[in-house]
Amino acid sequence: MQPADPTLYQRYQPWRRGVEAGFWVVQYLVSALANSITVNMDVRRLHLGFSAWQPAVWETSSALVALALVPAVVWFTRRFPLRLEDWRRVLALHLLGSLAWSALHVAGMVVLRKAAYASVGDSYDFTPWLWEFGYEYLKDVRSYAGVVLTIEGYRLLLRRLQGEAMLLSLPDEGPPVEPVERPERFLVRKLGREFLLAANDIEWLQASGNYVNLRVRGHDYPLRSTLAGIEARLDPARFARVHRSYMVNLDRIVSIEPLETGDARVHMQDGAKLPCSRTYRGDLRQRAGLEG
Template sequence: MNSPVPPPPVPSTHSADTLWDRYQPWRRSVEWGFWIVSYLVGGLANSVTVLMDIRRLHLAFASWEPAVWEWTSHLVSLALVPAVLWFTRRFPLHFDTWRRNLPWMLLGSVAWSALHVAGMVGLRKLVYATQGGHYDFGPWLTEFFYEYLKDVRHFAGLVVLIELYRLLVRRLQGEASVLAAPDDTPLVEQPERPERFLVRKLGKEFLIAAADVEWLQASGNYVNLHLRGRDYPLRTTMAAIEAQLDPRRFVRVHRSYIVNLDCVGEIEPLDTGDARVGMRDGTAVPCSRTYRDALRIGTAA
């Protein structure tokens, strides 16, 4: 009788020189370089185009004015990119959340447009004053509505671009799911504590042990499992994953963070009553005063 063929080994999470590994050292430079270059090129191109239109129509504007109009708009838009990144993390647009978050996106577009208009008008008035002139924006209500019609499309384009990039990053980095139990496993009422998570990355599957997860961070509709310098997004909530993790090993230290006690290096009390948890990988995780007692009990156990 032939012995059963063993299943193929699951790839290790330590595979080196992957596409994600090669991209990681350049990631921040690429991300910020993209925004900076995009707005600089846009400001230059629009300045030249508007100046050509002014000369073609023989309008009475100085040659420096189109540059001021365009560069103030583009520089303020660039300065607002971090706010849009934060906003889209707080209200992500996914297939299962877009209906709920769409009203927030509409409100966000109004706020973004208001900041954009206020910033660029203020800069224009400042530049015109240095040239001995005066910049007149016109009737605020009418002009803001006109600017908003343009800004809402700009804002929507930013949101779509950011979400597509994050989707690509999740595919490169890997998305985690709780490893399903076998079909013949009896159901239990209490939430099962997963021993392993299944990570799908670029068509491959990896198993990571729950005990190896160093810390977890809430991020929109995901909880990022941090492991050996990588984040694996798991579509769940902090409350749900906290109920499944071993409380003898994992402790909630903040409404957005859970830490593995085996990976805690030091705890630094702060004057505010909060604390800073130093992880062994060098990461500083915030600990709010609400959870300090639970952290002390966990580390003392």
């Protein structure tokens, strides 16, 4: 069989990390440069008496600390993604997240500014602290919201390119054509198109935050669910839990490799090597009918 041409999503994967890191570096670099120029223009226009290097230090220190905080926001949004059905709880969590972002941002940039000022024999004053922090938070909450929306929008775009799986819902009229408690098929939406994915075609599943990635013929389709939630809806005669983050289709297992730690490594037909915790190893060997 002739292998399928790689999709746009697959072609993007080798470049993905570099593009993601480069995006944030360029964004904050351009922001620091543009803000330094505009603040210097305001200083001269209002005759405030600051040297040209001072606005550059202010803006650069702010951008460097904000850039360093981006990975924390990526983790936080993965742990608590934006969800309309739970918006009150998510909003409260992100308000707390914005306070933490602002506190770290302010503390970091003040340290950098004091160091920069001290290097030229000057001193940087950030008092009164409460007033100054309130002023900075009004700016930081907007910056934090912009970072969160950018990350979530990017993830949404990736899911649309990759294809996002959904459980079939009950029909508006009449009985369902298949049991929704144990679905035989999943609905996949990809670039404006919809198609059905047979449950038995799933090779293995991996938990990823509030999603479970369904692996099918080299493609990952994220499904909004927990692994325990989807485990309860898959055929236990065909699918088995092997790890707190993985499930496998028993028909797609090639071999089970025991490890000295008591755990095991599961070799799948697609070449994947998945971890198997000792908790699940004995049951997996028995159910798969494999030695190892």
